[in-house]
Amino acid sequence: MNSIESRLKDLGIDLPDAPKPVASYVPAVRTGNLLVVSGQLAFEDGLLASTGAVPSSTSVEDAISAARRCAINGIAVARSALEGDLDLIRRVVRLGVFVQSDAGFDAQPLVANGASDLMVEVFGEAGRHARAAVGVSALPLDASVEIEFMFEVG
Amino acid sequence: MNSIESRLKDLGIDLPDAPKPVASYVPAVRTGNLLVVSGQLAFEDGLLASTGAVPSSTSVEDAISAARRCAINGIAVARSALEGDLDLIRRVVRLGVFVQSDAGFDAQPLVANGASDLMVEVFGEAGRHARAAVGVSALPLDASVEIEFMFEVG
Amino acid sequence: MNSIESRLKDLGIDLPDAPKPVASYVPAVRTGNLLVVSGQLAFEDGLLASTGAVPSSTSVEDAISAARRCAINGIAVARSALEGDLDLIRRVVRLGVFVQSDAGFDAQPLVANGASDLMVEVFGEAGRHARAAVGVSALPLDASVEIEFMFEVG
Numbered sequence: 001m002n003s004i005e006s007r008l009k010d011l012g013i014d015l016p017d018a019p020k021p022v023a024s025y026v027p028a029v030r031t032g033n034l035l036v037v038s039g040q041l042a043f044e045d046g047l048l049a050s051t052g053a054v055p056s057s058t059s060v061e062d063a064i065s066a067a068r069r070c071a072i073n074g075i076a077v078a079r080s081a082l083e084g085d086l087d088l089i090r091r092v093v094r095l096g097v098f099v100q101s102d103a104g105f106d107a108q109p110l111v112a113n114g115a116s117d118l119m120v121e122v123f124g125e126a127g128r129h130a131r132a133a134v135g136v137s138a139l140p141l142d143a144s145v146e147i148e149f150m151f152e153v154g
Numbered sequence: 155m156n157s158i159e160s161r162l163k164d165l166g167i168d169l170p171d172a173p174k175p176v177a178s179y180v181p182a183v184r185t186g187n188l189l190v191v192s193g194q195l196a197f198e199d200g201l202l203a204s205t206g207a208v209p210s211s212t213s214v215e216d217a218i219s220a221a222r223r224c225a226i227n228g229i230a231v232a233r234s235a236l237e238g239d240l241d242l243i244r245r246v247v248r249l250g251v252f253v254q255s256d257a258g259f260d261a262q263p264l265v266a267n268g269a270s271d272l273m274v275e276v277f278g279e280a281g282r283h284a285r286a287a288v289g290v291s292a293l294p295l296d297a298s299v300e301i302e303f304m305f306e307v308g
Numbered sequence: 309m310n311s312i313e314s315r316l317k318d319l320g321i322d323l324p325d326a327p328k329p330v331a332s333y334v335p336a337v338r339t340g341n342l343l344v345v346s347g348q349l350a351f352e353d354g355l356l357a358s359t360g361a362v363p364s365s366t367s368v369e370d371a372i373s374a375a376r377r378c379a380i381n382g383i384a385v386a387r388s389a390l391e392g393d394l395d396l397i398r399r400v401v402r403l404g405v406f407v408q409s410d411a412g413f414d415a416q417p418l419v420a421n422g423a424s425d426l427m428v429e430v431f432g433e434a435g436r437h438a439r440a441a442v443g444v445s446a447l448p449l450d451a452s453v454e455i456e457f458m459f460e461v462g
């Protein structure tokens with residue numbers, strides 16, 4: 001078992017199968033040493049647990065969990081794009097975090113930490129990344145959180 | 155005529171002249187093998203057809219058309235940046251899609267498909283891309299859709 | 309003194325110390341010849357001058373100033389990531405500009421010019437960049453403007 005797979009196992013994280021392409025866009029594109037992963041929602045076993053704006057419809061705590069789940073799904077997509085070898089990831093470069101937010105809610109960084117912390121748990125120092133976190137009025141399927149990813153790969 | 159130009163002709167798509175730089179930012183920047191194209195609005199013959207939020211001010215169908223137009227304009231910008239040679243595009247890497255959305259509207263992916271499908275019509279398999287699509291409360295010039303692009307070029 | 313530092317001095321711009329990493333994300337990540345800088349807020353001397361939506365809580369003029377400040381902070385982060393040598397920056401590639409906007413406010417490009425113009429003042433032709441500017445309903449710490457950056461570095 002390679003080292004990141006082993007780390008995931010230690011953390012008790014079971015990566016889902018990567019979603020199949022359902023449209024003209026695809027889950028991930030590699031260009032040179034960059035792997036660009038499409039915006040991920042917090043699907044778990046086919047269900048989107050957190051919907052609606054934070055905090056009126058989804059609590060901050062649940063949104064943090066949703067961000068963590070988006071990150072797990074992003075790693076699953078990367079694994080599929082890398083034909084199963086997550087050890088090809090040299091660095092998590094960037095997370096773009098969109099939080100469906102009520103007017104006046106300004107703790108998007110706290111929500112985004114659910115994903116950021118997961119990246120460091122899984123990839124260690126290589127998991128530290130640049131990030132933009134913003135609040136938006138609407139997201140696909142009424143999701144509370146959407147996150148896109150850029151990885152450096154070997 | 156090169157092959158992508160020929161494909162555009164077959165599709166009946168007439169690329170506009172690329173917009174001139176009007177400020178300190180420019181329509182596109184090449185860095186290494188990446189071509190980064192600024193956020194495009196759905197201008198057609200100098201007019202912005204779709205304005206306001208989806209679906210209250212612009213129907214989903216019109217927003218899909220606007221997304222397609224943003225994609226055409228993005229290709230026009232790329233052509234200009236590549237000195238007319240669209241065959242230098244090896245891959246469409248990423249689309250960032252912003253849809254001006256009413257609260258509760260969650261079909262941003264459907265709107266974004268207007269651009270994504272166009273990319274595959276024009277570039278074939280090389281047109282399949284990663285994508286983030288989100289809903290925002292306001293866009294420049296009250297546009298209904300804004301899309302930015304990243305291409306891999308040779 | 310290197311040339312960009314000299315230019316900053318001529319412009320009367322005093323770069324702040326780069327913010328310290330406070331979480332699992334970091335201010336900037338270099339990958340190949342790209343330097344990706346996290347979303348910056350308009351902190352100045354530890355204070356966030358502009359908060360709330362534009363134009364109801366923050367005037368357009370103040371938002372332009374905030375965008376300029378975000379750009380100064382982005383350059384400060386880049387300087388730190390480049391171990392003090394801003395002359396390693398070959399090109400400003402992309403700015404992602406998020407403006408906390410009231411419904412109906414559509415002059416995000418005008419606000420974003422506060423950052424775009426600063427880049428050209430500092431880096432000259434190399435400061436011309438691709439850009440996406442959008443309006444969002446909420447930002448971290450109720451900031452009026454957040455801007456992320458991509459630089460090409462040597």
